[in-house]
Amino acid sequence: MTLVLLTIAGTDSSGGAGIQADLKTFTAHRCYGASVITAMTAQNTTGVQAVHPSPPEFVAEQIRSVLSDINVDAIKTGMLYDTDNVLSVAKTLKQHYQSQTMIPLVCDPVCVSTSGHVLLHPDAIESMIIEIFPLSQLITPNIPEAKLLLSRSGLPDDITSLEEMLTAAQNLLSLGSRAVLLKGGHIPLTYQDLCRVTAANPRIIWAPDDIYDQNMEILQNGRIPAVDLVIDVLCQCSGEINLFPRPRLQSTNTHGTGCTLSAALTCQLGMGVDLAEATKKATAYTHLAIETAPSIGHGSGPLNHLHSILIRRIPLRSQTNPYPLTRSLIQGTASIWKGYVQHDFVKLLGKGILERGSFLHFIKQDYHYLKYYARAYALLATKSHAYDPISAAMETVVTVVRESSMHVEFCAQWGISQSVLENTPESPATTAYGAFLIDTGLQGDSMKLTMALMACLLGYGEVGLWLKKEACKPNSWVVWDGNPYLKWIEDYSGQDYQSAVRKGLETIETKAAADPPSEGRLEEWRQVWEKCTRLEKGFWDMAMNLS
């Protein structure tokens, strides 16, 4: 299920605030975002150059377009610009709520930009309080906004200490929203302030993390704990009060901080997270976005909205590309892979004119190789933590052991006794490949070992299918009837083997999809795959050279 969020706010051409910041924040939380624009701004990191408000009826039209068609999980409002637009937003939402249940709404009561530009006409403040606050699960004023809201409501508006912040938040709660997050960024506070207030017993939630966390001396060692704190106050109509302290960052890259925080809160509320936890997560997201902000523009730069996401290195599995990992592995080693699966050994075998000596050399060495291969699967069982993978690996061991007895029969047909077979010295190509499997298994995790086992499993499957497909073409170069190696071709193109191939494909694709690798880890897999593909080719070189 995709979570759908709606922002009703202004735009910021420079992309750091407004609906742009909201949509980026939604996306960085893997949520779907819709947006209703109340006013456009020509704006950059140095200030607001121009504003072009949306007509109130057009604001209503946008809201109706979204809500009439799409199920929205949570809404935020940002800059509403003027009384007409405030009234239009409130009226349209209320109309929607006549037939639908209310949607959690976060109201960021944006009034003035960081650069001092008026973003809500002063005469619109009362409308916002009367019309929007009662629809809101949460309002998120900063200190200047709180002072405006309080003074307009005839409430005390002195906010210079943590104690006064607590009082102010309580008073703001009386304005109609179900909760108030009073953001303390404008008031310098310290750990001492926090200690003093805890007497009154609000719950303290550090976000991003408690710098005074218990039992983490090793993480503090040599570091001076932050002296200056930012403390946000959350008051809920349930009576619950939380404080959210965090180290104060010395940064000018705070353009769009309020938008980002309220958008992140909207994501969390949409996900159904409770308000205190939502605030902790949203505050942590925003804090790190400021701390890792890129350097963009000449003024107060935007935040880093991207810190919470990574690029997926293997495409999602889909109907048109069900094996994206395997495909990328083969594509990344195209010529080596081709040199393996269309090796001269294979072609001569398909034509039925492969030297018997080469084939026998191959069979003898493969007999040795299969011991390593069986042991590698046994190691895979050893590295597994659940009965299913243990059982699957051991079944393969049994199959490989059975396969080896076919080698014994093969050799017997051509007059080679089991004792001669057993005593055939192992070729370097065999040792290289076999020992590499065991080494890889010892060195890495079960996925890396599985990767090492794939070039053999998949490659022989490819050879089988290719020869069979070619044989079906008119006047094919592949000889079927009377080919002395027909059984070999039939084995590897046959259903039993091909079903093992499909199981192998499913295993690595499922594992890779469930545990998406980082770039570095994917590169490790690629290297193992490539190495094994080369070793496979080397194995057939060996057979041809009788080396």
Add this chain to the structure above:
Amino acid sequence: MTLVLLTIAGTDSSGGAGIQADLKTFTAHRCYGASVITAMTAQNTTGVQAVHPSPPEFVAEQIRSVLSDINVDAIKTGMLYDTDNVLSVAKTLKQHYQSQTMIPLVCDPVCVSTSGHVLLHPDAIESMIIEIFPLSQLITPNIPEAKLLLSRSGLPDDITSLEEMLTAAQNLLSLGSRAVLLKGGHIPLTYQDLCRVTAANPRIIWAPDDIYDQNMEILQNGRIPAVDLVIDVLCQCSGEINLFPRPRLQSTNTHGTGCTLSAALTCQLGMGVDLAEATKKATAYTHLAIETAPSIGHGSGPLNHLHSILIRRIPLRSQTNPYPLTRSLIQGTASIWKGYVQHDFVKLLGKGILERGSFLHFIKQDYHYLKYYARAYALLATKSHAYDPISAAMETVVTVVRESSMHVEFCAQWGISQSVLENTPESPATTAYGAFLIDTGLQGDSMKLTMALMACLLGYGEVGLWLKKEACKPNSWVVWDGNPYLKWIEDYSGQDYQSAVRKGLETIETKAAADPPSEGRLEEWRQVWEKCTRLEKGFWDMAMNLS
């Protein structure tokens, strides 16, 4: 370096097209997006309900706000709406280019919405051709747009076959842009069409991937190759022609496809990728976005812009949170961790009143445990692929072996000979912990083994620092002078050990940051950490119980 991209286009309140699709696409490519709005729409998946154009001067103002402040790496234009806005965009860009070098620009010549709504006034088409195309590295018309552009320019506008697409693309190239990507979504084509045209020798680039890829029979096995293809044609002024075929998707979720493709192209061009490769990547991104589209709205739904990104599970390292992995591990096991590092054994030891028998039992068992610990580090060396980690692990082995000789001396002081020490039976708690280290090392990769080694290294460091910190407080419960276990406390709180702790912290944090784990992998680490923390506590329980 953050890549900065600018879109100049209309809005889509429902979030699937326009600047919303562009910003989502930019974000999903981890690029920074700015946006200039030419017109706002009230729109959803069923159609466009209303349009409110931006005044031309306000469009210019937005462009100036962005370009005067921010270095933009690439630009795209989408819906420009009318002649005045086309002229305003062209004029403002040209003014900027008088003092600055030109920025790669992708022009998506949006004319009509999928739902049939006019998005560019017919009289504005000529202005777009004359003013915008010459500024463009690439234009990306679909078939209806191409027909409009060609007929307005007095060129043949029949496009019903792949051959006519090639001609049309060539003709479109004469309109002034440096390249043309003619999108073939509206023309049903087949593999046979492709085979016929290859005679003329354009380069064929499958995107997302070649369904007829060489040597991938195993991936086709049992699947019928797509019969219906979409083929895009790319003509460049260099004369290079590329075809981009892909399976045609049967999907109604195509709202914003053109916006998304041109935005993805803008990302690639901004990164400096050449046009053919950029088209391949952007086409693959868009194809998968359609194929994995969520179900949103009642009409032609939006694409899945998020398929290319994953949520980062461990926060970025930052100054206020330099050890995010370790912090989350400790927080996730807070009570178990506390039970370990503030164990009664530790408290009694700090007070100097720990039973001598308990301490000696601990020392004897620790002597056995350290053998496992040394072997686990030797295994870590075995699992390493570079000299540095091999050397680091072996240094630890040497240190641990030296530490064991201190145990021998300790015991000698208290009248226990080395032979008695060696012959002390191993307690189950010792075997459990030691064997778990070796098992984890055998089972997983080097990071998982490192994880298993951390609870011991970090926990003893924590105990040392805690006791030292407590000892420094006035009237401390910790006895320093005359404490019979002082040397033990000094060792673990001392510089040598603490520098090993910091190296350990750096190792796991650096590895986790370089190879960000999936949720599943992080959970595996957590489980190993928690298990070892419990085993550590169990070790001290054993010492207290003499078990």
